[in-house]
Amino acid sequence: MPPPERRLTAIFCADVVGYSRLVGQDETGTLARLDQARAILQTAIAAQGGRVFNLAGDGLLAEFPSALGAVQAAIAAQDSLGVWAADQPEGQRMRLRIGVNLGDVVVSGADLLGDGVNVAARLQEVALPGGICLSGAVHDQVRGRIETGFADLGPRPMKNIAEPVRVYALRMGADAHRVESVTPQVAPVVADDGSLFGHFRRRLIGGVMLLALLLVINLMTDPRDLWVRWVALGLAIMLVMPMVRRLLSGRPLGARSK
Template sequence: MAQRRLSSILAMDVVGYSRLMQKGRDELLHALDVLFRTTIRPTVKAQSGRVVKLMGDGAIVEFGSARDAVLCATEIQKQVSSVPALYDDTERLWLRMGIHAGDVTVSEGDIFGEAVNVAARLEAAAPEGGVFVSKLVTDLAGSGLPVQFQNEGTHRFKNIEHPLQILSIVVDQVGSAPEALNVERGHDIRFAKSSDGVMLAWTAVGEGSPVVRAPAWISRLDMDFRLPHLAHFITSLSNTHKFIRFDARGNGLSDRDIPDISFDTMIEDLRAVFDAAEVERAPILGMSQGCAVAAAFAARFPERISGIVMVGGFPLGRSKRPVKRDQEKASAMQTMMKVGWDDDYPSLRDMMADMIVPLASVEDRRQFAEAMRDMVTPEVVSSYRKVIDEIDVTDILPDIQAPCLVLHCDGDRMHPVEQGRLMASLLPEARFVTYESSSHIPSANDPCWPLMNAEIERFLKQCRAS
């Protein structure tokens, strides 16, 4: 009896199969037999997949998890790249792959349905050695994958009714999940004392020249590697730098019973972490309100700043913006946070997660919303929100001489791209880059993340050289 279920489908085939058969049938079939026995089947099994059928030059593989399908395809392509050449080293053996997810019908071990058809279309369009995946797959796979995606745009396929947003896996830039896990396990928590006695939890991961993250939104150091807006930033930056970050006062593992929260204390807390980490001069990573904090720090301590990366920043908090609707929204959010922050049903925190990382998977956003309750109390988050809404650094920006990289998504629903543009226009040495995304802070599966990551690394290299 036929059954229906939700599956992720991986379609693969051999590039130039007919031509290779003509050059040497026996040698090709032997190489494919070895490849399927030693690489494809073991990797599929390791990722809990099922080879549904072999088709001479390819295969259809079913997975219950989009994450498993992506990891399997990536690992197979990595291994195939090292397979010895055929025909006296005159030909390489290449696979191309496509992954899609959806309902399938299962009958007598075989599978049918649109997910299979779309996966096959993606596979046919993929380049040699490449993997094309649908946006749906990256959404279902969630963050934390040791994989980078590149946006391939929107494509139409024959007999597929709706256009599909396609991404490719950047196989030669694939990281290692165990390496990321080792980074998480390898850091220790230390404490810095701010000028008013507040103890600030901080940590450093990686080796190399330092990069310091300014305080932004809310956090908790022992949760960072599970958060869809932070984990990939930490892993990427710690690969090439000593990445220093801390929980802001009232947050996470820092002191929660605090005498004061103000924009000025945020600047002073950043200085305290610079001193505790023995950093004389370094670039700062600012995210959201951390961009304004970093700018103010650069104005006050210019000798300690070699550059600022600003992601989703704003020079004017909502209460300071000329639009009355922004001011009303600021007041409403402060009240909602005070009375509804720790509700068992996290509707307010769900809304915040949706605004910060809208392209993260549903599961990642849900976990982010749950984690926020453990980061800060309702009273502190309401006060913290009020300080953020009152930010105005427009007067000091023209005096900042440090180079700045201002990055903003054009569909940012938390702080609109106009705020990023205003920030860049007031800074004397700013480069402004926008991305086609609705994210406030891009998640790992956001198509713009690889582009943003590369831009950040180029900028930090320039900071090191200066």
């Protein structure tokens, strides 16, 4: 039995946001709008040399010979979909998410399978409504070649994908400022966050470093008289007193200092 045919290709995945809710509100109208949205997508895809290979459910999958073509099709599609949806009632407005990946796929007749397709599907789940998310492989191919800016969302674990995938979000129109809302925030380990606990951490680290230095000096000069213990006691009092005062005043310990 010959091995399956494989190829490297750019995968474009689009999906409707809140499709079940829309169908529940107005099944006939939602199905009609889905057909209209797909027509807009297919026009943008064809203009960049893409091929639609799956229309299951409320989604759409397409392949492109280049990552740049896939991203340009995604941008054109979201721009056109935004204009198309602008006049729809707010509660029934149809918006889509798009993910674009560059990866190895398995050819199965007219369909494509494999992690390359699965990652594109996971990327669209990360995107904001009306937005586009790219894998790191796509970003590497298109940076400097399109005018739209990027937000680096960092490596993301993805269901049924062995390794985390680095994700980039395109900054799209009026929603560009919202891209940062899905950026993972990593709290600094010892940074002063403005709260009393933040000040305590900073001062504790400084106090420990100072005590370590004084202990070395103490042991080198007169190890029989451990005078550094009195310095340690004084520093401990200085650290604890602000927290005691905060408790007596009734202010929460985690509140930011004014």
